[in-house]
Amino acid sequence: MDHFLYRDGVLHAEDVSISEIAASVGTPFYVYSTATLQRHYTVFDDALAGMPHLVCYAMKANSNLAVLKLLADMGAGMDVVSVGEYMRAKAVGVPGDKIVFSGVGKTRAEMEHVLAGGIRQFNVESEPELHLLSKVAAEMGVEVPITVRVNPDVDAKTHPKIATGMSDNKFGIPISRARDVYALAASLPGIKVVGIDVHIGSQLVDLDPYRDAFLKVAELTEALRADGHEIKRLDLGGGLGIPYERSNADPPLPSDYGDIVRETVGHLDCEIEIEPGRLIAGNAGLMVSSVIFNKSGDGRDFLIVDAAMNDLIRPAMYDAHHDIVPVIEPAVGTTVAPIDIVGPVCESGDTFTKQRPMPPVADGEMIAFRSAGAYGAVMSSEYNSRPMIPEVLVDGDQFAVIRPRPTFDEMLNRDKLPEWMQD
Numbered sequence: 001m002d003h004f005l006y007r008d009g010v011l012h013a014e015d016v017s018i019s020e021i022a023a024s025v026g027t028p029f030y031v032y033s034t035a036t037l038q039r040h041y042t043v044f045d046d047a048l049a050g051m052p053h054l055v056c057y058a059m060k061a062n063s064n065l066a067v068l069k070l071l072a073d074m075g076a077g078m079d080v081v082s083v084g085e086y087m088r089a090k091a092v093g094v095p096g097d098k099i100v101f102s103g104v105g106k107t108r109a110e111m112e113h114v115l116a117g118g119i120r121q122f123n124v125e126s127e128p129e130l131h132l133l134s135k136v137a138a139e140m141g142v143e144v145p146i147t148v149r150v151n152p153d154v155d156a157k158t159h160p161k162i163a164t165g166m167s168d169n170k171f172g173i174p175i176s177r178a179r180d181v182y183a184l185a186a187s188l189p190g191i192k193v194v195g196i197d198v199h200i201g202s203q204l205v206d207l208d209p210y211r212d213a214f215l216k217v218a219e220l221t222e223a224l225r226a227d228g229h230e231i232k233r234l235d236l237g238g239g240l241g242i243p244y245e246r247s248n249a250d251p252p253l254p255s256d257y258g259d260i261v262r263e264t265v266g267h268l269d270c271e272i273e274i275e276p277g278r279l280i281a282g283n284a285g286l287m288v289s290s291v292i293f294n295k296s297g298d299g300r301d302f303l304i305v306d307a308a309m310n311d312l313i314r315p316a317m318y319d320a321h322h323d324i325v326p327v328i329e330p331a332v333g334t335t336v337a338p339i340d341i342v343g344p345v346c347e348s349g350d351t352f353t354k355q356r357p358m359p360p361v362a363d364g365e366m367i368a369f370r371s372a373g374a375y376g377a378v379m380s381s382e383y384n385s386r387p388m389i390p391e392v393l394v395d396g397d398q399f400a401v402i403r404p405r406p407t408f409d410e411m412l413n414r415d416k417l418p419e420w421m422q423d
Contacts (some may be wrong), residue, residue, distance in 0.1 A: 002283045003033040004370070018288055022366060025390050025401060027290040028307035030377050032062075032402075033383045034070060034395040036284035037373075041074050044276050047258030051272055054225060057098050058238050058277030059085050066393050066402040067281065077120065079238075079275040083110040088116060088127050100273065101233065102149070102197075105360040111136045121145040123197040123235060124286040125172050130185055131345035137190025144190060146330055147197040147235050148182060149177040152222065153212045154200050167372045172201070178220055182229055193229050195270065196220060199237025202278060205251040207260050210236075214264035221268050234265055238275040242282040244321050244371045254279070278374040285373020287312050287389075290366050293346065301339045303361060309350040310344030310383035312369060312376050316349040324352070327366035330359040341367070353355075377403070378399065387411060 003014045011018045013031050056077035059068060063085055068078070069092040077098035089099050096118020102109075104125045111133055124146050126129050137144045149172035154358040159170060175180050178196075185191050197357050200213050214236065221231050241251035253278075261272060289307035296302075324341060338355040339373075347355035352369070361367055377391050391403040 002036045002370075004036075004368070005007065006287055007162070009329045011285065011325065011327045013399070016394050016399050018286075018366065018368065021392055021394075021399055022288060022290075022327075022400075025392060027288055027366060027404070028311055028319030029392055030287050030372065031392040031394060031399070032064075032067060032281075032285045034393060037067065037070055037280060038074065040276075040280040040284060041071055041076060041137065044254045044274065044279065045075070047254040048272055049258075049262065050268075051262065051266060053272040053274070055099065056098070056273055056275045058275045059279060060377075060378065061277030062075040062281040062285070062395075063088050063378055064391055064402055066391075066400075068094070070393075071280070073213070079277075083113050086110075086114055086117070092253055096120065100275070102199075102275075106133075108132060108136060108403060112140065115140055115142055115144060120268065121147055121151050121194055121233070121235075123147050124185070125149045127173070127181060127184065130181070130188065133385070134188035134190050136143075140190075142190065143192050145192050145194040146185060147193075147233065148173060148178065148185065148194040149197040149199065150178045150217070152198060152200065152216045152232040153279070154209050154213045154216070163193075172197075175216055175220060179223060179227060182224055182227065184210075186229060193231075195231055195235060195273075196224070196275055197235040197237070197376040199235075199275070202239045203241040204239045205413075207252050207256060210257065210260050211264060214260065218265050218268060220302045221265070221270070231268075232270055234268070234270045235273040236261065236265075236276070238277055238279070240276060240279045242279055242371060242374075244282075246421070272417050273285040279289045280374075281321055282371050282374035285371075285376060286368040287376055288366055289369070291361050294306065294361075294363055300355070301337070303339050303341045303358070303367075305341060305343060305352075305367065307352075308384070308386060309347060310345060310386055311343075311389050312352070312372060313379050313381075314375055315352045316347075317379075322352070322372060323370040324330060324358070325368050325370065326361050327358060327368055334359040345386070385411065 020262040055072050058079045072092050072094045079100045080105035081087045097120050102123040151172035152175050243250045244260050289305040293304045309316040336359050338358040339358050340354045341352045343350040350386045387406050390405040393402045
């Protein structure tokens with residue numbers, strides 16, 4: 001469910017017309033719904049009711065400070081994968097003991113910064129990382145809580161580029177070696193084992209891979225406890241899918257996911273940590289773009305819009321589908337026809353969709369890309385020297401720009417000529 005609906009023939013974000021926002025900020029832009037973000041966090045939190053748990057928002061999905069502040073005020077922890085994300089979480093008041101640090105390539109500088117600022121735990125992904133973390137913690141005279149990310153070799157049945165739990169993925173350590181790695185962790189100074197971490201992928205639409213992975217985690221928990229380790233937290237990752245195509249069956253509900261958690265690990269008396277990102281932010285955002293030209297080609301028509309692959313790269317990178325709708329509601333019975341929707345970047349890959357059935361959208365009119373709240377703005381760039389597009393947050397009948405579009409002068413002034421090139 002989201003809060004982007006037609007009213008009086010115009011698409012709205014909650015109680016604000018998309019046309020009103022466009023008149024204020026220009027196109028293209030991202031717009032996020034406060035009510036949708038709040039609802040999606042709440043349904044995930046409620047899914048684990050009755051179990052000790054912490055919902056750590058995976059902020060790589062959307063790390064705008066306003067989005068983070070909104071979720072932090074609701075009680076969310078944060079899952080971060082870089083020191084920059086850590087600093088964003090701290091900037092909106094998230095305490096260190098509610099921040100989990102994940103990722104395969106944590107550097108010494110990142111470790112030092114995070115240990116100085118406070119952290120709930122490191123999700124360790126390799127033995128070299130474990131040795132470095134121990135060395136840094138010992139030098140700083142602190143003890144760092146850790147989980148080890150185990151790779152359960154479970155097929156998440158998702159896109160290969162967002163699957164993370166197979167034996168050939170770069171993430172974690174093979175579950176078959178987990179007991180040896182935990183023994184190593186227990187022997188190292190500055191390291192305190194607190195739990196197990198597992199994450200098998202993103203955009204999962206089937207609960208069976210979760211069940212398979214969590215059952216392996218439950219078995220490992222019992223084995224590690226028998227070895228003398230204190231396992232009191234289970235970080236189960238995120239990855240639950242969202243309905244990018246409204247015409248298809250919806251993915252499982254968070255409540256169904258919660259039932260799987262109870263069924264597989266609920267008896268272990270562990271605090272459960274989950275790291276949803278896409279499910280919270282994805283359907284809470286639109287990207288809005290204006291049509292520059294309608295172009296007729298040889299056997300196909302094109303809708304050339306002012307947004308491009310640098311603004312929303314998912315279709316170019318993953319062949320990802322986004323539902324696309326006109327901002328002005330088509331009349332009932334309007335004829336649709338197949339059309340390619342493309343951007344102005346000088347790449348053939350700058351194509352959002354091919355032969356998509358669409359009603360007519362005239363030059364200057366707007367379209368909205370649904371389910372663009374996750375992995376949209378955070379993956380954008382200034383390719384072709386195109387300014388990053390603004391982000392807007394709506395709350396009821398009010399809206400505010402939460403990341404402005406830079407001016408060309410601001411973009412140019414970031415580059416510096418060496419002294420020998422200056423007059």
